[in-house]
Amino acid sequence: MGKTLIFGHKSPDTDTIASALVYADLKNTLGFEAQPARLGEVSKETQFVLDYFGVEAPAYIEKVDESVDSVILVDHNEFQQSVDNIGDVRIAEVIDHHKVSNFETKEPLYFRAEPVGCTATILNKMHKENGVILSKENAGLLLSAIISDTLLLKSPTCTTADTEAAHELAEIAGVDLDKYGLDMLKSGADLNDKSALDLVTMDAKEFKMGEAKVQIAQVNAVDTSQIYKAQTAIEKEMEQKISDNGLELFLFVATDILENDSDVLAMGSAKGHVEKAFDVTLDENNRALLKGVVSRKKQIVTNLTEEFTT
């Protein structure tokens, strides 16, 4: 029997990396061999987390090779967010907290999605269900994933289950939730060394909305005006992505982690949909401030999908 690989989505964020690492560990503890992997570069925020808890990043893979018997997807299910040759491999499991879309299998599988803020919250529960105690490091990884996905429990995606899990995990990990959380988010929001290309790719996800292809990139910042000093260069990279990938819309979302707002930049033939979806007017720079919007999943993708499909 070949091996089992566990990985999250492309342009990995902290939940994707932490969930792959911790779930592989849980599988191994339960007697099923599995190896974590990643489909892209580790973000600065995630690197802060790995360094803090002394954990190695999973190995990078470009595609699933023939030594692999089956894969487990964490933190995503949509094929366009997964490894390029996902259509050729057997998907044994999915653990996720997103909507289900562009996903199918030929055989029954273990598919577990829950409408919570973070995959890590589900994994915390799975440890309890299996009577496995989390190590300090793994608790730290899961905690960091929750902080990252819920912007320190402030995002509308954050559920009671996420908040409870975060407090539990902070205790096991031995950190002060608020202090550690803000340090972690700030480390990720340090964008000084990022190129315009980095900014539009580091946390970009592609979606099919009706017949349209839409890419949404999100960056966290402590001061979004800093980011837009490079707006011309960012626009150039977005235009390139639009033409390379045949996108109808590229939405760049700069989220202020202290104010909990997002300053967005929209390009592509369907940018008018952004105005309708959020009831705003893009200014002459194609930008608009989305008050109180911090969640791509719950506040952006849902509204935009509605606009593209009705």
Next chain:
Amino acid sequence: MGKTLIFGHKSPDTDTIASALVYADLKNTLGFEAQPARLGEVSKETQFVLDYFGVEAPAYIEKVDESVDSVILVDHNEFQQSVDNIGDVRIAEVIDHHKVSNFETKEPLYFRAEPVGCTATILNKMHKENGVILSKENAGLLLSAIISDTLLLKSPTCTTADTEAAHELAEIAGVDLDKYGLDMLKSGADLNDKSALDLVTMDAKEFKMGEAKVQIAQVNAVDTSQIYKAQTAIEKEMEQKISDNGLELFLFVATDILENDSDVLAMGSAKGHVEKAFDVTLDENNRALLKGVVSRKKQIVTNLTEEFTT
């Protein structure tokens, strides 16, 4: 807030009806209002079960009306097997044991699929997870669903989890597993009063295989040769379905519940795929005996899909 409806697939079988009834009961016990429903006629086997345990069938619905706020799908996820206007309603949950295909949502949801033989096995587990004791009637319904889907624990789809659940549930329901199971299967296999149209619709499911539309109807019998006395009439109904629904293949599967074989009848432009998928030759009556094949899901759909997509 509108109501929540729970239903299984069209052409309901015992797992679909039992799971809708028992999950609605569990939801209500846990404080969430939910009503069971069904999308088609109750089969003879299912009626035997309902009569035995003194339970009413869920109400029939043709479509989801506007009083409904959200739906929960049990025992299926593929939209073509669901209510006709499934695309217009919010799917809050899915509890299933099939492959995932032609399914998508706009929002995150609770999606639980496990590769076991029967939805009822998952529901039995969910009662334990929630600390809810099954009533004698509900245990009887879940037991009957397992017996039905696994042909009394003999199908290759039957897992250790199904077998264990069946024994547990038989104890709570106060029945002898083997005796009750055989009586129940025989009641469903009594096809004397069935018309040819009944036979090709009573447990028919449609699948998309690659670009092709395939319908597979299955009936259980104690003597399959009895069924084929009406072969000419059955063929006529199959031809009608092929032309009404634009099918590439209609496969009629008569399963011998004592011998655990299936005598199949294939019609449609793609009937050659049946020969290749099972390495058999259809005789001059378009029939072939598939030795040891009893499971549509695990032995038929997987092999045929492979043939249609490679």
